[in-house]
Amino acid sequence: MSSIFEEIFENSPVAKILVDENSKIELINSHAEKLFQYSRLELIGKDVSILVPEEIRGSHPNLVRDYFSSPLQRQMGVGRNLFGVKKDGTKFPVEIGLTPLDTGDKLLVMSSVIDITERTRAEERFKAAFDAAPSGMIMINGSGEIVLLNKETEKIFGYSRRELINKPIESLVPDNLHSSHPAFVESYRQNPEPRAMGAGRELFGKHHSGELIPIEIGLQPVYYEDEIFVISSIVDISRRRKAEKEIQAKSEEIKSFSYRTSHDLKSPLLTAGGILDFIIEDAQEGNLDEVISGSLKAKSLITKLVHLVEDILALTKVDVDGERLSDFDFDQYLNDVKEKTDYILNENNVALESSFEHKSNLLTQNTRLTQILDNLISNAAKYSDEQKSKRYVRISTFNDEKKFYIQIADNGIGIPIQQQSSVFSMFQRFHPEKADGSGLGLYMIKKHIDKLDAKISFESSGDGTTFYIELLRKGSVREGLE
Amino acid sequence: MGKYLLFIDDDKTFLYLIERVCQKIETVSKLATAKNGSEAIEKINGWLESKEVLPDVIFIDINMPVMGGFEFLAELKEIKYKTQELDEVLPVVMLTSSHHNQDKEKAFATGIVGDYIIKPASITELEQEIRRAIE
Numbered sequence: 001m002s003s004i005f006e007e008i009f010e011n012s013p014v015a016k017i018l019v020d021e022n023s024k025i026e027l028i029n030s031h032a033e034k035l036f037q038y039s040r041l042e043l044i045g046k047d048v049s050i051l052v053p054e055e056i057r058g059s060h061p062n063l064v065r066d067y068f069s070s071p072l073q074r075q076m077g078v079g080r081n082l083f084g085v086k087k088d089g090t091k092f093p094v095e096i097g098l099t100p101l102d103t104g105d106k107l108l109v110m111s112s113v114i115d116i117t118e119r120t121r122a123e124e125r126f127k128a129a130f131d132a133a134p135s136g137m138i139m140i141n142g143s144g145e146i147v148l149l150n151k152e153t154e155k156i157f158g159y160s161r162r163e164l165i166n167k168p169i170e171s172l173v174p175d176n177l178h179s180s181h182p183a184f185v186e187s188y189r190q191n192p193e194p195r196a197m198g199a200g201r202e203l204f205g206k207h208h209s210g211e212l213i214p215i216e217i218g219l220q221p222v223y224y225e226d227e228i229f230v231i232s233s234i235v236d237i238s239r240r241r242k243a244e245k246e247i248q249a250k251s252e253e254i255k256s257f258s259y260r261t262s263h264d265l266k267s268p269l270l271t272a273g274g275i276l277d278f279i280i281e282d283a284q285e286g287n288l289d290e291v292i293s294g295s296l297k298a299k300s301l302i303t304k305l306v307h308l309v310e311d312i313l314a315l316t317k318v319d320v321d322g323e324r325l326s327d328f329d330f331d332q333y334l335n336d337v338k339e340k341t342d343y344i345l346n347e348n349n350v351a352l353e354s355s356f357e358h359k360s361n362l363l364t365q366n367t368r369l370t371q372i373l374d375n376l377i378s379n380a381a382k383y384s385d386e387q388k389s390k391r392y393v394r395i396s397t398f399n400d401e402k403k404f405y406i407q408i409a410d411n412g413i414g415i416p417i418q419q420q421s422s423v424f425s426m427f428q429r430f431h432p433e434k435a436d437g438s439g440l441g442l443y444m445i446k447k448h449i450d451k452l453d454a455k456i457s458f459e460s461s462g463d464g465t466t467f468y469i470e471l472l473r474k475g476s477v478r479e480g481l482e
Numbered sequence: 483m484g485k486y487l488l489f490i491d492d493d494k495t496f497l498y499l500i501e502r503v504c505q506k507i508e509t510v511s512k513l514a515t516a517k518n519g520s521e522a523i524e525k526i527n528g529w530l531e532s533k534e535v536l537p538d539v540i541f542i543d544i545n546m547p548v549m550g551g552f553e554f555l556a557e558l559k560e561i562k563y564k565t566q567e568l569d570e571v572l573p574v575v576m577l578t579s580s581h582h583n584q585d586k587e588k589a590f591a592t593g594i595v596g597d598y599i600i601k602p603a604s605i606t607e608l609e610q611e612i613r614r615a616i617e
Binding site for chain 2: 273274
C-alpha cells in the first residue's frame with residue numbers, strides 16, 4: 001500500500017476497517033479505534049464479527065463470503081437497521097459502505113462505518129413528535145402516495161399504518177371525489193402554499209368502514225431533495241358538527257317556543273282587556289248580571305295565564321342539573337300526589353289506584369320523577385271519559401335487575417290517532433274543549449325523561465291511555481345541553 | 483243589506499267579545515262562529531251543499547288546535563278551486579295576536595287574504611278594525 005493511501009485511510013473522519021475474504025480484520029484506522037473502543041492491536045487478525053451484534057455473529061462470515069463472490073461498491077444492508085458493538089458491549093446504529101480493494105496479491109473489502117446514533121435519535125424524536133401530534137398527519141409524495149402517517153391518522157380513519165403506507169391518498173377520500181382528487185393534488189403541487197383545504201366547504205374523509213367523517217384539513221408543502229411532499233394535518237370534527245347541530249336544533253326550539261309563548265301569553269291578555277272594557281260599560285249601565293258574567297270570564301282567562309306561566313317556569317327548571325340521586329319513596333309519593341290532585345280527581349270523579357310490585361329501590365332525581373308522574377296523573381284525571389261509570393288512573397311499578405318500570409294507565413278519552421306522533425312536541429293540545437292546558441305538559445315530561453336517561457312510550461285508544469316509563473334502577477343523569 | 487260574518491277562533495271568550503262588539507256595528511246583520519279551522523271547513527261545505535247564503539267576510543285566527551289558520555286557508559283555496567263560482571266570494575281577514583312579520587307575509591302570499599289585523603286590547607279599537615275590514 002502506498003503511503004498516501006495509508007495517510008488518507010488513517011486520518012479519514014470515517015471509521016474504516018479492512019477485512020479479507022475469511023472475515024479477518026486486516027487493518028483499522030484511528031477513527032475505528034475510537035468508535036469501537038478497541039486498540040488496533042486487539043482487532044487485527046480477529047474475525048470482524050466481533051464488531052457485530054451477537055445474534056448475527058454466526059451468519060456474518062457467510063455474508064462476507066457472499067460479498068467477495070461479487071464484490072461491488074455498495075451500501076450494506078439496505079432497508080435494514082444495522083448495528084455495531086463496542087468493546088464494552090454497547091450496541092449502536094450504523095450505516096456501512098462497502099468498497100472492494102484489490103491490493104495486487106489479495107482482495108480486501110473496506111467497510112466505512114458511520115455512527116448514526118445522533119441521526120437516529122433525531123429521527124426518533126421527530127417520529128415521536130409526529131406521532132404525538134393531536135391531529136392526524138399524513139405526508140404524501142409527488143405521486144400522491146402516502147409515505148408517512150401518525151397514530152392519530154390511524155385512529156381517525158380506522159386503518160393500521162401498514163395498510164396505508166405507499167397507498168394513494170385517494171384511499172381516504174370519499175368515493176364521489178376519487179376521480180377528481182388527483183387533479184386537486186396536482187393543482188396544489190403547482191401552487192404549493194400552507195393553507196386550509198376546501199375553505200367554505202364541508203370536507204369528509206372515508207373511514208375504513210366506508211363511513212364518511214367530517215374533517216378539517218390543513219396543507220403544508222415540504223421540499224426534500226427536489227421533490228415536493230405535502231403534509232396534511234387532519235382534525236376529526238364529528239363531535240363539533242354534532243354539537244353544532246344540537247345547538248341549531250336548540251335554537252329552532254327556542255324560536256318556536258318564544259313564538260308560541262308570545263302568542264299564548266298575549267291572546268288571553270288582549271281578550272281580558274276587551275272583557276274589562278265591557279265590564280266598565282255594563283257597570284255604567286247598571287247591568288250587574290253582565291258585570292258578574294264578564295268578571296268570571298276575565299277571571300278564567302287570568303287563571304289560564306297563571307297556569308301557562310307556571311308551566312313555562314317549570315320548563316325552565318328542566319335544564320337545571322345538579323339534584324343528587326336518591327331513593328324514590330313511592331308510598332310517600334302516592335300520599336303527596338293524592339293531596340295535590342285531590343281537587344281535579346274529585347271534580348272528574350276519577351279514582352287514583354296503585355299497584356307497587358317493585359322489589360328493589362329506584363335511585364333517581366326525585367324532583368324530576370315527581371314532575372313526570374304529577375303531570376301524567378293530572379292529565380289522566382283531566383281527560384277522563386264521562387261516558388264511563390268507573391273512571392280510574394292506575395300507577396303500577398315493577399323492576400328487574402337493571403331496569404325499573406312505571407306504568408300510568410287510565411280509561412280516559414285517549415289521544416286522537418292522527419296526533420299521536422306529535423304527543424311530545426310543544427304546544428300540543430288534543431282536547432282543547434275539555435281543559436285549558438298550556439300544551440307544554442308532555443313536552444316537559446319528555447325533557448325530564450331525556451335528562452334521566454330514561455324511556456317513555458304510550459298506547460292510546462278510545463278505551464284509555466297507558467304511559468310506559470323505563471328507568472335505570474341505579475339512576476343516571478344526562479348533564480349539559482338538552 | 484247588512485253583512486254576514488264568520489269568526490274562527492279557539493278562544494270562546496274572544497268570540498263572546500266579538501258577539502258584543504258586532505252588536506254595536508249596525509252594518510253587521512248575521513254572525514257565525516267556529517272554534518277551529520276544521521269546524522269552519524265543515525260549516526262552509528254544509529252551506530255549499532244546502533246552497534245557503536255564504537258569509538260576506540271570514541275572520542280567522544292563526545294558532546288554533548286541530549286546524550290552524552294557515553291550514554284552513556289551504557283547504558279553503560282547495561274548495562274555491564273546485565267550485566269556481568266562489569272566486570269572488572269568501573274573502574278572508576286574519577284576526578290574530580301574532581305580530582310576527584313572517585305570519586303576515588305568509589297570509590298575504592296565499593292570495594286569498596285581504597287584510598291582516600292584530601287583535602287590539604280595547605273594544606273600541608276592535609270595533610273600528612272590524613268596521614274598516616267589512617266596508
